[in-house]
Amino acid sequence: MIKHFFDGILTVDGWRQNRILEIAESGEILSMGDGRAEAADIVHKGYALPGMANVHSHAFQRAMAGLAEIGGPGADSFWSWRQVMYDFVGKITPDQLEAIAGQLYLEMLKAGFTSVGEFHYLHHDRDGRPFKDPAEMSGRILAAAAEIGIGLTLLPVLYRYSGFGGQAPLDHQRRFILDGEAYLQLLEKLQAAAAGQPAVVIGMAPHSLRAVDPALLTDVRAGAGAENPCHIHIAEQQKEVADCLDWSGKRPVEWLLENVAVDERWCLVHATHVTEAERRAIASSGAVAGLCPITEANLGDGIFPAAAFLNEGGRIALGSDSNIYVSLAEEIRLLEYGQRLTCGARNVLGDAENSTGTRIFLAALNGGHQALGRPGPAGLQTGAVADFVVLDPAHPALAGRPAEKIPDSWLFAGDNGVVKDVAVGGRMVIQNRRHEQEDRITWRFRAVMTELAATA
Ligand SMILES: [Zn+2]
Structure with a gap:
């Protein structure tokens, strides 16, 4: 002691x-x-x-920070950023991933984050073939976190399709693609690897509604056990909302909450584009909204209605997502400043009990701890x-x-x-x-x- x-x-x-x-x-x-x-x-x-939980990270993207800040012909957007990311992702070897994640996790500690939720979808070799050990790349994330000494909730990603309605994957998604059976085998292997390591939690992550289909989502959630944290990208971009409406007649959050038992184990990452009814439904589900203000600003995603959501008892957490810049202070102030710019008011996320910084910090602390399934009580x-x-x-x-x-x-x-x-x-x-x-x-x-x- x-x-x-x-x-x-x-x-x-x-x-x-x-x-x-x-x-x-x-x-x-x-x-x-x-x-x-x-x-x-x-x-x-x-x-x-x-120490704060960082609930949403894609470690390899740290290596492309600053490389996508150039507009193409016409209006640049999330979708052109994604093309740079795809070009980049084709190159990275297991050794390189471990080195990039090590540097990133070091930067996270120095920014005040003591645990990270790694939303990990880079599973296969550069040619798209599975490694002999299907957990090769996940193992590099585990090794980097252990070397640096940051708490890790590893969220292996299920990425099966390229678009709503089960569209076939695209060639540049070849390193991500798993079917339900391979995914559950990977989860089992990682759960065994994490056994006896108190700093490691294994969760799960269907990438997005466009990357899975309803039957697959139900199957893997049942197969993996509903006690694990479950994270999903949702309603980050207007185009995603429009595509989901075309596919189902429902908006992404609306569809998810009507068709899946979303509860306090879930983290809805971004949830930027929500109606009032969707916002209230997330709050009452107990799920955490995983907000990534620096990345959402960098990608031009939009602004989550955080003030109303917090006042309705909604739970929030923070993530550094694309890792364009790692700073807990900047995530929090950008979250607040986005609200100020939208509302034309000051101290939008503060309340009578706490100053603005303290209230956001404590909300993200509790929400982050919940979303990552970290052991023991928060704080x-x-x-x-x-x-x-x-x-x-x-x-x-x-x-x-x-x-x-x-x-x-x-x-x-x-x-x-x-x-x-x-x-x-x-x-x-x-x-x-x-x-x-x-x-x-x-x-x-x-x-x-x-x-x-x-x-x-
Ligand atoms: Zn993400």
Whole structure:
């Protein structure tokens, strides 16, 4: 057992000063009480917040960050971005994926994320043939997360079709495609690999309504066991809504909620284009809306009606999705700023109890923990896993700030540089803004980026 002292800590009951957390070897918080720095094994001069779950990531896309910022002839769109992504995805080897994911997960820790939901659909070799071990690529994600020390909820993706109504897959989707049987075998293999690893949860992810059909969706959900987290991309783009209406006469969220037992195990990623009725139905289902404000802005997706949804008791979480830029602070402020620009008002997502930054942070903390099926209760309390982030009190963004103004000062006026130390499961993985393997991880990533740039 190790005793950690904090000047200030955001617990589930609000801010507390001069606290000692007793953390078991297993990573569980055994107790939290008043104390003095002299009584502790590790002294944190600063303010601790609970570590955040990042519920939606495609690791390989980190390697194309910045490469799709050029318009083609005519209006550029999500669909032309997707073409750049397809060109890129054809090149990546297992070793390269592991190197890219390692760098990305390191960046996530340094941004304040302590667990990640990896929505993983790059299953096969470059020619589209399955690897001898069908879990080869998934195994690289598991290895990268273990090496970096971030909590992982691996969401292997079922991608079967190219469009609504069971359209045959396209050639550039060849690395993604699985049928129901192969998918369930992959899940079983990954569940066995994750057994005995408390930091790893295996969930599932039908890619989108356009990539599966109703019978397949029902079969795999039944076959996989309904207790697993289940994530799906939904209603991200207007064209997807129009195509779904053409296919079924229903909008995507409307169709899903009418035809599938969506509950608190589900995370509906994006859900950008929803009617009021759909928005209320998601809120009452208990499912989490997985919002990815930086990527949604980058791709021109649109703005989720977060204010009404939160006021209806809806649950939200945050994801870095395309990983164009990894920053918890920027995800939160962009979520709020999108609402401000839409409503012509300030502090749209705050409420009477909490400041805007604190309310969004706590909502995303609880929603993220739920969506990733992370063990124990969410937040810093006895019985929870000791995932926390220590902010630097010497950072100019925090100068002179009382504890209750710390989240807003970081989230609205700071950046990743405010994050000083990070613990996952009680283990210090970032100390003084560095990971102990950082030089090696980043050197390896640079080498891979050079290799990929030279690959036609
Ligand atoms: Zn996505």
